[in-house]
Amino acid sequence: MRQIPNFVQSLQQLIASPSISSTQESWDQGNSDIINILATWFETLGFDINIQPVPGTRNKFNLLAKLGSGEGGLLLAGHSDTVPFDENRWQSDPLKVLSKEDKFYGLGTCDMKGFFAFILQACEHIKKQDLKKPLYILATADEETTMAGARYFSENQFVKPDAAIIGEPTNLVPVIMHKGxxxxxxxxxxxxxxxxxxxxxxxxxxxxxxxxxxxxxxxxxxxxxxxxxxxxxxxxxxxxxxxxxxxxxxxxxxxxxxxxxxxxxxxxxxxxxxxxxxxxxxxxxxxxxxxxxxxxxxxxSPSFEQAKESELATLSEHVSGHQCCAVNYATEAPFIQQLGCQTIVMGPGSIAQAHQPNEFLAFSEITKTQHMLEKMINHYCY
The missing domain is CATH 3.30.70.360 (Alpha-Beta Plaits)
Structure with a gap:
């Protein structure tokens, strides 16, 4: 049986696979490499894999991985792309993970390739036969520009989970509102x-x-x-x-x-x-x-609001230890919400690090994020 990489190894591979989204064609890159990496890992864990070309993009794809069967369940979602970077403003190679001062430095460590490394570890010991409802993993294209991947996914209604968590960097504070x-x-x-x-x-x-x-x-x-x-x-x-x-x-x-x-x-x-x-x-x-x-x-991109009284919002507050909040930036949440599921934005890392030179993910996020994912998977899938 093939082995999946550990957290640090998976983070290193994800960061080393460039997938920049930009409206400038000279910067814009396809994301097939990172999609194939994720597909291989989750297929090894027994997930069914569906790779979808995203229309109107330059060689961009979505990945949907599914473990288990039935209706409802949980969707863990994130985008596979990053913003461009100015290498002269970085103190290390943006495409190599540098471990220093209790932080992992690298382009996409918190926004938001790192989230997939967390998901991979949370799924390592799940047995398909034990699941009562399915677990979905979604990796989208072009969130940093047009959100074409999330738009396409929502328009085609591929799945309808009970709940969805988008792992954008929020310091694990559940976000239930944002502007358009x-x-x-x-x-x-x-x-x-x-x-x-x-x-x-x-x-x-x-x-x-x-x-x-x-x-x-x-x-x-x-x-x-x-x-x-x-x-x-x-x-x-x-x-x-x-x-x-x-x-x-x-x-x-x-x-x-x-x-x-x-x-x-x-x-x-x-x-x-x-x-x-x-x-x-x-x-x-x-x-x-x-x-x-x-x-x-x-x-x-439309504005987003999830009812504070919803089960997912209440559960996320309990699991995270933080009150739900609103943020000024936009995410893929309104598109995922169109699937008909309760939706929140909650993930490791700080939005203050996103789109910045020397982007990092703190070691202190690791245990908290693994705990959050395990609790959510147990609640919605077992």
Whole structure:
């Protein structure tokens, strides 16, 4: 019988298998290597393996592993990709695990390849015949960009577990609410010309300045009219992230573009924010006919909320020793929740380490995470 690696060995193999997701094609990588590694390990443990190509991606795949039979059960989910990195800002090789000062350093140690190393060890001694309900392991593609893997999985309704745990780094604090995320690009089409004769041109930057004024008014409106005190930033947010336009100081700017993101509170539909954005820009669109447009930059991610009174939320508080909370960032939770299961976000490591140079997973997380996984598997599958 083939042997599975121990925790450190599995973590080393996962980190050494690069699977960067990026909107820049030069950085973007496929994830087939890490999916095949996970498939081999879980197949060795007796899981049935289903590898799914994710449409619309560059050679990306989801993995669904299943142990046991019947309805319901537990889904343990995570993403197989990482963000890009700047090697010059790392004090060690990002693709090699460095054990130092009671920490494992490496790209993806906490966000979130390390979670699969924990799952592997928790599953090592499970006997299929003892399970009353199935245990599922899901590894998705492209969470760091489009969330294409989770979208595809939820749209096809491959399984319907009783509960799902997404192991994003939360310091094992159960997260039952988070904001959504959407990003748009506003374009202004002017008319270029020589700066000495402004009457013959239309300056796109000047129009964009009016757009920005309107957006800042919308930002204030959102802050005043929508509040959820569960969040440390209690209102929806609107961020002006990037702007570009023009080509020379002595030219009338012919084009200008502004990229922004908006983060909706639970209970706010994406369509509601888009409507507010459209209404904000409508007077200027009327003032400058045909010159102002806005388009989605990336598919939006909806907000997420799991009822605090649910069995999973109550159990997660008991197992973790932490109260449920809300966070400002987005995860795959709303897509997994669409399977019809109770869903929480809870995993080892700190979100403060995610997307940072010298990302690490503390040794102190190991025993606590193994305890959490064993308790959850026992509750939902035995």
């Amino acid at each position: 995320h959407m990003s748009h690009r506003i374009k202004v089409q002017g008319k270029s010309g020589h700066s000495s004769t402004p009457e013959f041109g239309v300056n796109a930057i000047e129009i964009m300045s009016e757009v920005i004024t309107a957006l800042l008014q919308l930002k204030q409106t959102l802050s005043l009219n929508f509040q959820n005190e569960s969040f440390d930033v209690p209102s929806p947010t609107l961020n002006l992230g990037a702007i570009s336009g023009g080509d020379n100081a002595n030219r009338i700017c012919g084009q200008c573009a502004l990229d922004l993101d908006m983060r909706a509170l639970p209970g706010m539909a994406d369509s509601e924010l888009i409507q507010l954005l459209a209404e904000c820009l409508a007077p200027l669109a009327e003032k400058y006919p045909g010159r102002i447009t806005f388009d989605e930059l990336h598919p939006s």
